[in-house]
Amino acid sequence: xxxxxxxxxxxxxxxxxxxxxxxxxxxxxxxxxxxxxxxxxxxxxxxxxxxxxxxxxxxxxxxxxxxxxxxxxxxxxxxxxxxxxxxxxxxxxxxxxxxxxxxxxxxxxxxxxxxxxxxxxxxxxxxxxxxxxxxxxxxxxxxxxxxxxxxxxxxxxxxxxxxxxxxxxxxxxxxxxxxxxxxxxxxxxxxxxxxxxxxxxxxxxxxxxxxxxxxxxxxxxxxxxxxxxxx
Numbered sequence: 001x002x003x004x005x006x007x008x009x010x011x012x013x014x015x016x017x018x019x020x021x022x023x024x025x026x027x028x029x030x031x032x033x034x035x036x037x038x039x040x041x042x043x044x045x046x047x048x049x050x051x052x053x054x055x056x057x058x059x060x061x062x063x064x065x066x067x068x069x070x071x072x073x074x075x076x077x078x079x080x081x082x083x084x085x086x087x088x089x090x091x092x093x094x095x096x097x098x099x100x101x102x103x104x105x106x107x108x109x110x111x112x113x114x115x116x117x118x119x120x121x122x123x124x125x126x127x128x129x130x131x132x133x134x135x136x137x138x139x140x141x142x143x144x145x146x147x148x149x150x151x152x153x154x155x156x157x158x159x160x161x162x163x164x165x166x167x168x169x170x171x172x173x174x175x176x177x178x179x180x181x182x183x184x185x186x187x188x189x190x191x192x193x194x195x196x197x198x199x200x201x202x203x204x205x206x207x208x209x210x211x212x213x214x215x216x217x218x219x220x221x222x223x224x225x226x227x228x229x230x231x
Contacts, residue, residue: 002026003062003109004209007051007102008071010035012170013121016202017069018044021209029061033072035171051098052090056105065109067209069119070099075172077132087135095139096146103150110158117209118154120147121201122164124224140164144220151218159217161208166224168196190225 004021008014009030015038021028022041030037031049047060051072072094076087099120110116122140125133144162151160167173167186177183177195187194204223207213222228 002066003064003113004028004067004069005061005065005102005106005109006030006069006071007049007098008033008073009037009046011071011073011172012198013168013201013205014069014071015039016198017071017205020202020206024206024210026066027062029065031056051102052093056102061106061109063109064112065106066113066115067117067119068103068106068110069205069209070102071121072098073121073172074136076135078135079132080134083135088138091135091139092142095136096142099143099146114157115211115214116154116158117213118150118158118160119205119208120144120160120162122162122220124164124166124222124228126164127220127222127228147220148218155217159213161213161216161219161221163201163204163208164220164222164224164228165196165201166190166227168201169198190227191230192225194225196223196225 004026006014006018006028009018010032018028018030018039022043027043029045031047033050037046047057074091074094076091103118120143122144123136125137126141126144147160147162154160167176176186201223
């Protein structure tokens, strides 16, 4: 039986991913913070975790982990001249240092699997560059760099990849989608004329965590409705 660790499982994508992993017969260990995970299963171990300050509890993880996904994130859109240094630090703590902290705690179990897979999440804004995205682009750009570095260092036992989506329906994106006019605008900004759905991201995540992607590492995958490459 496969074992997976999903950090941030109460997010929209996290919940979808957990369900896909459970449906495949795996056991899932998943953290949550402000919202509980709306799934119950005897193969789902849920635990509270503030990734900005907490360590994963000792003895919680199994001896072997086949996959690790780090989902915590934020969207803070402000003009650069109005952003205090503390905002950059807080975002970096959540999106980058939290990922490092959790992965370091899990590395022994991942190494024991021989086929471990690590998955981070970035944003299309790193590739394209958008107004007011300096905070999130800084943090996610660092995660993309970490993906490349770790994929080299941890091979061949552990693969490391990163998904860089465009706007996806979630609690974080609600303010950008809470009217018909906003939804139409955001949909039309993508060549495929729709925003992402949590299942879009979870489907690729499930693939990357599984042995089906066993010859893929060090990749930044742009799952963004064509926004990163097409006008």
